[in-house]
Amino acid sequence: MDNEHSYSREGYYGRPAAGMASVASTAVPTPQRPGTPNDSVGRNPFSDGVESQASNRTANGGNGNPFASPSASRPPSSFDSSSGLGARFDDRSQRFFHSRRVRKGEVEKPWTKNVDPKEKWVTIIPIIGIVLGLCVSGFLVWDGIRSVVKHNYELVLDESFSNGLDPNIWKKEVQVGGYGNGEFQRTTGGDENVFVENGHLFIKATLEDDALTQRDFYKMDLLADGTCTSDKPFDCIAYTNNTNGNSSIVPPVKSGRINTLPGAKIKYGRVEVTAKLPAGDWLWPAIWMMPVDNKYGPWPQSGEIDIMESRGNDYTHPQGGNNIASSALHWGPNPANDGWWRTNVKRPALHTTYSAGFNTFGVEWSQKYLFTYINSRLLQVLYVNFDQSLWDRGNFPIVNSNGTRIQDIWKKTNRLNTPFDEYFYLILNVAVGGTNGWFQDNVNGKPWLDNSPNAKKDFRDAKNKWLPTWSQPQMEISRVRMWQQKDGDEELDL
Known part of the structure; x- marks a missing residue:
């Protein structure tokens, strides 16, 4: 069974919807390094080869999202439900995964600049409770030992x-x-x-x-x-x-x-x-x-x-x-x-x-x-x-x-x-x-x-x-x- 028949319906993450012709991605491909073989286009350099094969399907006109389940494994109800999402995500130019390191100072921490004077009691009160509890326990133990009858x-x-x-x-x-x-x-x-x-x-x-x-x-x-x-x-x-x-x-x-x-x-x-x-x-x-x-x-x-x-x-x-x-x-x-x-x-x-x-x-x-x-x-x-x-x-x-x-x-x-x-x-x-x-x-x-x-x-x-x-x-x-x-x-x- 060929790929066109196997992936004939579009799910989310940029798959073509059912009955629509495949549209080539408008995203600008990543430039190849000099000396890189042509068959490595679209391959993930951190992968073990499996994801690369899925990416090649996309580059050759296959499915848009290598992480999506094949349509045959999805229940029909999912296409018309909020879980399926349908053609709502039809932007074929969006990237499947994106992350970046947060540089120091980019995340705001207002609590370090404006300290609430009452904040310290969140720590002080439990400590006082622990100390009082230890004191009361010690007194009860002492009183119990003191009250034990010791005869000669x-x-x-x-x-x-x-x-x-x-x-x-x-x-x-x-x-x-x-x-x-x-x-x-x-x-x-x-x-x-x-x-x-x-x-x-x-x-x-x-x-x-x-x-x-x-x-x-x-x-x-x-x-x-x-x-x-x-x-x-x-x-x-x-x-x-x-x-x-x-x-x-x-x-x-x-x-x-x-x-x-x-x-x-x-x-x-x-x-x-x-x-x-x-x-x-x-x-x-x-x-x-x-x-x-x-x-x-x-x-x-x-x-x-x-x-x-x-x-x-x-x-x-x-x-x-x-x-x-x-x-x-x-x-x-x-x-x-x-x-x-x-x-x-x-x-x-x-x-x-x-x-x-x-x-x-x-x-x-x-x-x-x-x-x-x-x-x-x-x-x-x-x-x-x-x-x-x-x-x-x-x-x-x-x-x-x-x-x-x-x-x-x-x-x-x-x-x-x-x-x-x-x-x-x-x-x-x-x-x-x-x-x-x-x-x-x-x-x-x-x-x-x-x-x-x-x-x-x-x-x-x-x-x-x-x-x-x-x-x-x-x-x-x-x-x-x-x-x-x-x-x-x-x-x-x-």
């Missing part, structure tokens, strides 16, 4: 277990009753479940002798052998009876639980425990505190401080496994009205689990506040400000479900932090299972139901499922420290 503490316990487990400080608890939670372990007093190795304390869960859980009419009596640390028969005696209609078995696993009741207690202060948590289904590690004397009555009237609780299940457990640590306070007039859910917080591990390495779990406690933390006081888990009485915070009902009126058992102290105003001691343990709801029913393949009389038996029968997950069935503790607060307006009884 006296070290009560610094235990690294280099000399074993000191019986003057630590007591091993031996029971079979489940500690009020329906736990499935027997806590022992020997070295199988609580021992020191390479300077670290281990609290480890192990299997009970299957023969003891299978033998009909077997009786485990810790009162008779004098090893039980409780004086209540329920805590010290267990039976196995697998005959029809019976579901009683002795605890199918063993573990450990120790406390500092013999040698370390504090009333306001700090506690830090550096530990690696267990890994294994239905393991329940805990670092917590209980009152030395139940001054206000039985649990939870005298309070409980849970510095850390977790689950040995992996991260897929819907309630959180060993990737989650939680803290809570338990307080209330009776077990049915425990206000723990108002003071309970969870913290996930950062891209790891608490069973993968050691972490420091701590609590700082005073008359005016209590908070728990992990590794740093800045990484707080639970914070409770005692700015109102716990009785008012609990919003407890007036009467129990049986119609008995509920009395404010803490009112007589006139302290807002009661019952957390007495001496507490530290407890470290690894529980297994339980029927108090810590492991929710029908979740993550839980093999027992809390309300079932066969709970311990069903757990034992599922051993082939949970035992292979016990890759690390122990809590390993490297250090324990306790400090007593020595200053402030607290009721320190020093």
